[in-house]
Amino acid sequence: MAKAHLYHLTIKWTGNRGAGTSDYRSYDRDHTIKAENKVEIAGSSDPAFRGNPALYNPEELLVAALSTCHMLSYLHVCVLNGVVVTDYFDNATGTMAETPDGGGHFTEVVLNPVVTVKEASMLEKANQLHHKASELCFIANSVNFPVRHQPISVLGS
Numbered sequence: 001m002a003k004a005h006l007y008h009l010t011i012k013w014t015g016n017r018g019a020g021t022s023d024y025r026s027y028d029r030d031h032t033i034k035a036e037n038k039v040e041i042a043g044s045s046d047p048a049f050r051g052n053p054a055l056y057n058p059e060e061l062l063v064a065a066l067s068t069c070h071m072l073s074y075l076h077v078c079v080l081n082g083v084v085v086t087d088y089f090d091n092a093t094g095t096m097a098e099t100p101d102g103g104g105h106f107t108e109v110v111l112n113p114v115v116t117v118k119e120a121s122m123l124e125k126a127n128q129l130h131h132k133a134s135e136l137c138f139i140a141n142s143v144n145f146p147v148r149h150q151p152i153s154v155l156g157s
Contacts, residue, residue, distance in 0.1 A: 009035040015044075030055065059106075063094035065139045066109050066147055074113070074133035083126050086156045087116035108146045116156045126153035 015028030029045035030052055045051030046059055056064075067090045078085050090113040098104040117126045130149045134140055140147045 007035075009033060025050070028052065059094060059096055062106070062143075063092050063109055066094075066137070066143070067092040067111055069137045069139035070111055070130075070133055070147070070149070071113065073136040074115075074130060077129045077132045077136065078126065081125060081129060083122045083129060084118035085115055085126070086118055087114075089114055106143070106145045108148060109143075110148045110150060113149070113151045115151060115153045117153055118156055120155050123153045123155065127151050 011031055011033055013031045015030040017027055019026045021027050029050055031043050033041040033043055042055050043061070044053075044055040044057055046057045047053040051057055071088055071090060075085060075088070090111055092109060092111050094109040095107045096104050097107050113130070115126050117123060130151045134147065134149060137147075
């Protein structure tokens with residue numbers, strides 16, 4: 001039997017200005033995300049949907065989840081394959097399409113990791129391992145849209 005993992009967190013809406021949801025413009029979309037023994041995250045909706053532009057929105061958090069999951073899977077497969085990574089950053093992007101009924105869905109996420117490796121002999125393998133990392137990423141395996149990768153590997157100084 002497969003091992004199951006349970007994740008528990010609390011979302012609390014903090015955007016009641018006093019009139020609740022009496023109309024579309026009467027409330028803020030602000031909220032908090034909290035998990036036990038962790039720092040609280042302040043969130044809102046995307047500014048296009050009347051959200052606070054200073055706070056993370058669910059769409060950004062989904063892109064962040066895909067990016068970080070890929071990174072963690074990638075670092076794991078690098079260890080298994082003898083590739084020594086000394087730096088990693090990603091400028092990830094996500095595209096969401098709105099639907100006429102007011103809903104929407106992501107059409108793709110593109111990860112653009114730049115990986116620094118210790119030795120020149122590791123560069124080719126470092127780029128190849130993104131495919132295996134993608135196969136292992138829990139979050140990428142849970143979404144119904146493409147998660148593409150455009151990795152660049154560079155030699156550390």
